[in-house]
Amino acid sequence: MMNWILRNEGIVPRGRAHVDIDDRGHQFGDGIYEVIRVYGGIPFLMQPHLDRLRRSARAIGMALPWDDGALTVRCAELVAREALADGILYIQVTRGVCPRLQVFPPEDVLPQITAYARAMPRPRAETVDGLHARLVPDIRWLRCDIKSINLLPNMLARQTAKEHGCGEAIQHRDGTVTEGAFSNAYIVADGTVHTHPANNLILAGITRVHILRLCAGLGLPVVEEPFRVDDLRRAEEIFISSTASEVAPVIRLDGQPVGGGTPGTVTRRLQAAFSETLPKA
Numbered sequence: 354m355m356n357w358i359l360r361n362e363g364i365v366p367r368g369r370a371h372v373d374i375d376d377r378g379h380q381f382g383d384g385i386y387e388v389i390r391v392y393g394g395i396p397f398l399m400q401p402h403l404d405r406l407r408r409s410a411r412a413i414g415m416a417l418p419w420d421d422g423a424l425t426v427r428c429a430e431l432v433a434r435e436a437l438a439d440g441i442l443y444i445q446v447t448r449g450v451c452p453r454l455q456v457f458p459p460e461d462v463l464p465q466i467t468a469y470a471r472a473m474p475r476p477r478a479e480t481v482d483g484l485h486a487r488l489v490p491d492i493r494w495l496r497c498d499i500k501s502i503n504l505l506p507n508m509l510a511r512q513t514a515k516e517h518g519c520g521e522a523i524q525h526r527d528g529t530v531t532e533g534a535f536s537n538a539y540i541v542a543d544g545t546v547h548t549h550p551a552n553n554l555i556l557a558g559i560t561r562v563h564i565l566r567l568c569a570g571l572g573l574p575v576v577e578e579p580f581r582v583d584d585l586r587r588a589e590e591i592f593i594s595s596t597a598s599e600v601a602p603v604i605r606l607d608g609q610p611v612g613g614g615t616p617g618t619v620t621r622r623l624q625a626a627f628s629e630t631l632p633k634a
């Protein structure tokens with residue numbers, strides 16, 4: 354259930370929250386967003402998500418109308434109003450409402466916030482059993498580091514995966530593995546965790562940063578260098594990470610078993626370490 358929506362004017366009942374036809378997000382996909390997990394009513398890694406929201410805004414030349422303090426208070430209010438235990442907070446900011454203009458609107462047009470809190474159980478099936486993944490070409494633009502609301506290529510990749518009975522697509526650019534459709538991707542080779550560097554070709558996942566910190570704590574070596582599709586196919590383990598999926602083992606790639614075809618030990622260690630860090634209600 355989702356009953357309340359945060360808009361610039363405040364929190365309003367869902368039925369009273371309107372999106373203007375001239376909203377730049379609606380017309381151009383001119384906006385950015387964040388998804389934050391809530392565990393036991395407590396937002397997880399809220400500040401890094403707000404930092405990334407601000408980085409995305411800066412990258413597209415947009416100012417956020419509210420400071421972090423105001424956003425944090427308003428989001429806590431959404432969680433409280435929904436009496437949310439486990440779920441997500443969604444925050445979107447578009448460049449505001451203005452008759453269709455192919456350049457930035459005049460300065461008096463204020464960015465428009467939309468946020469809500471919604472119940473979503475932890476992803477038990479995919480984290481416990483693992484998921485199947487499908488390799489697809491990465492057809493996205495060259496600023497994948499911006500968490501843009503334009504998710505058409507990501508959604509098309511995930512749809513392709515679904516049509517092949519898979520839960521996630523793993524994308525590659527000319528044979529270099531970038532990331533999942535809606536997640537970061539990792540392999541384990543010779544006991545080392547490999548993942549694409551956080552440059553313009555991937556989204557620097559908040560969960561990714563958290564996992565790399567956990568790897569350091571566990572003494573697991575990490576290499577942030579591009580790796581190839583062949584490395585992916587030969588990997589001892591593959592896993593993905595995201596706010597929604599947490600740390601999820603990939604047990605089959607394009608129908609072939611990964612490693613022994615069951616979640617690997619490094620992935621399991623990281624999952625256990627990850628769970629240890631979650632807020633307790």
Ligand SMILES: Cc1ncc(COP(=O)(O)O)c(C=O)c1O
Pocket residue numbers: 507532533534535536537555556557558559560561594595596597
């Ligand atoms: C393309 C892409 N990469 C990576 C991620 C993982 O980011 P985070 O861990 O911040 O959720 C996401 C999350 O939705 C994503 O859409």
